[in-house]
Amino acid sequence: MLKNDDTIVAIATPSGYGAIAVIRISGNNSIKIIKKIFDSFSKNKIEKNSIQLGYIKYKNQLIDKVLIFLFKKPKSYTGEDIVEISCHGSIYIQNKLLSIILDQGARLANPGEFTLRAFLNGKIDLCQAESILDIVNSETFFSHKFAINQIRGNISILIRKLRKKIINLLSLIEFELDFSEENCNFINYLEFKKMLYNIIKKLKTLIRSFKIGNALKNGISVSIIGCPNVGKSTLFNKLLKYERSIVSNIAGTTRNYIEDSLIINGIKFRFIDTAGINNNTKDYIEKLGIKKTYSKIKKSDLILYVFDDFNEKFIFKKVKSLQEKYPKKKIFIIINKYDLIKKKIKPINYKKIFKISAKYGYGVNNLLSEITFFSKKITSLKERTIVITQTRHYESFKKAIFYLYKVKKNLSSISPEFLSIDIRTALDYLGKVTGEVTNEDILSNIFSKFCIGK
Template sequence: MFSDTIVALSTPPGAGALAVIRLSGAAAIALTASVFSKKSLPTAAGHTLHYGTLRDPNSGEILDEVVVALYRNPRSFTREDVVEISCHGSDYVVRQVLALFLRQGARLAEAGEFTKRAFLNGAMDLAQAEAVADLIASDSALSHRVALNQLRGGFSQELRELRGRLIKFAALLELELDFGEEDVEFADRTGLAHLLAEVRRVVAALLRSFELGNVIKNGITAVIAGRPNAGKSTLLNALLREERAIVSAIPGTTRDFIEDEISLDGLRFRFVDTAGLRDNPADEVEAIGVSRTRQRVRQAALLLYLFDLSEMTPAEVQREIQELTEGLDLPVMAVGNKTDLSTTEALAAFETTFRAEHSLTASSAPLVFVAANQQIGLDALQTALLAQVRGSALENTASATIVTNVRHARALETAAAHLAAVQAGLDTGLGTELLAADLRHALAALGEITGEISSEDLLTSIFTQFCIGK
């Protein structure tokens, strides 16, 4: 399909032990052979390794000792001839090798062009191609698992099956249009209604999975908020197991955000330590910090409201949570700190009173007790955090299809709307032409996910987000 041969660095830039330079295209093997010491390369079998040197044919200078991996089409990532050269990871060596192949007739690959060629050559569909980028970016066990499942075609297979069954009915409706004057029905309306109900259930389930998929892919931002000296910075340090934030007995020490990430049972959490909340800040800088805290809470996916058990009553805790989350649909955890200064009886009484309050926002929130400075109660806190965000679907991510891509979710929303229109048309006896039109739109939306229906603008938008060597 492509007449030119592309070349790029496929490993991260910067000095290292090794670097991998990849070529793909009809002339990839011939270009490599023209500068490689082993003259048998053009006749070598695919999936073989060859040790030798790269030499500039113009100057005769040896650039490096390398290992050449040879992949012949169609048994390669791009389904073209592919050569991967492992050289030493010096920036200078990499620049010299790339320049050498450019002089020999290759051109620099565009962002994502190797994966784009794999898609256009039929090695994978568009959803699988996007999973390549997700797999590279995965930074937790769950995001890796979901991306790998999509790369292996789990999501695509489910969509193909749905789309294939709808296509059969769409073809029968189109056939009816060809015989419109004869008033015949080839598509059984009852059968179509049953199929629509099933497909809509599957699409709805996929859309529901996007909320979970977004958490798996992007992690969850948990803001730690509360009054000054509640122990927010101490809790952040305890969760991260390092002295990330300055801890001081002086109220208002934290003036701006301090944040960092950890992985809990395969889920990525980004904890944000914020300025203490009080009505009368000590100065203008602290006042700005308090304002930013409230703004950051509005952007959070989860709020950890931390309070000093010795200073606040259950009613005060609930009142401040309500004030902080007013107008927000935000999961909240109430975290009572400094249990080492309290008794078991006092903690039990606090929890009983807290649960007895009628605040829907706070009384339904998990209540966890910790002593952050002594790292007591952290296991219980982490368990509660996971329970807040994971949901039952997370237990089956190894086999379940989970939508993590915003583009896929938008296409599913479009498909769902048109499928609902088809159902409404069946219920009201709508004409075949309108039913067929809505069904075509639904099929097109599903086809956009896997690339069965695509535009050059869409492909450009997707693949330019990839790194150059992929």
């Protein structure tokens, strides 16, 4: 069982030296343990919520002068008695304190166990627990913004509202089921379908927001592709402003894709330098690299298709065939080595062309602003839009929609008994998002992604 009533301990701050470190204890014995090892300067008893300064002493050894924060249950992060020791950030002190507390009968916490306990004790729902991980990992303005909204419970509130509406529909169906032998209809099918449709519409909006949420959380992926030697790695380095990829005049220098990120105006971009596409190669390794290039193209939000000469027919053919393969992909055509090209460059088939010299930097800033502009289109949001960022939520919403559509389709043709099963399944999928419906596998999967001490 996941629910434990033993006392857990962990170092909550990153490993290594720092000005201070925090050691966290949660569970029934937290206060008993701290009383044995802490000598408070204050006259207040170590009983109620307080912050106290004092010494940690153990077996006649003075360990450190520390601050302790006492949070009595249920008004604590986990809903249990918590003691946080704020000690000096020496690795020796941190490890010593940890081993002393373990000696007193506490157990080392598993990853995410403090937050798991908060969830099991009803302090937060599952959505909020996941957002805590997101907020710890947030690197940009937007990833932070979505995580903080989720912590406030915006998604949970919406899901609870939708579940309430679905439960209303379910009660209508069950009412009809109870009186099925009397052959009378209680459901106004038209009205029922309308209500179902409104719920589906709301869920679909959430599903659509995932693309934005995912792009902003994990970064907008921009793949740099093209034939060998056109200057992809040179451009990659220029965009990142450091020599990340090896550049050489030998075709086939980049064998495997290389990825690095850059944050521009609060948005994270993941630039991917790829192996040059050479369809005639017999080299086994090069072929593997090219295969990976295609897999990256598939997952990218934007493709920078680089050429090193202005051959209108060739470029048109190449871009057309890529666009046919991936009709929804946005492709920017880049003519690199502009410093060497003497020809006049004009738009091809109304497609804008970027003239750059990656080596000397010409046109790269303009390209970067167009990339930023493109990202704004896919990330533009109304201020209060709820955005989902978790694949788990996305999958659950998709499943819920599937069952609600099934109900809508079969409303007047199948027995209310079956409709009721489908509505319940949809409800379960929504309940899984907030944790109203859950199981050990889901919880283990979520909390194993946390760090120890959170």
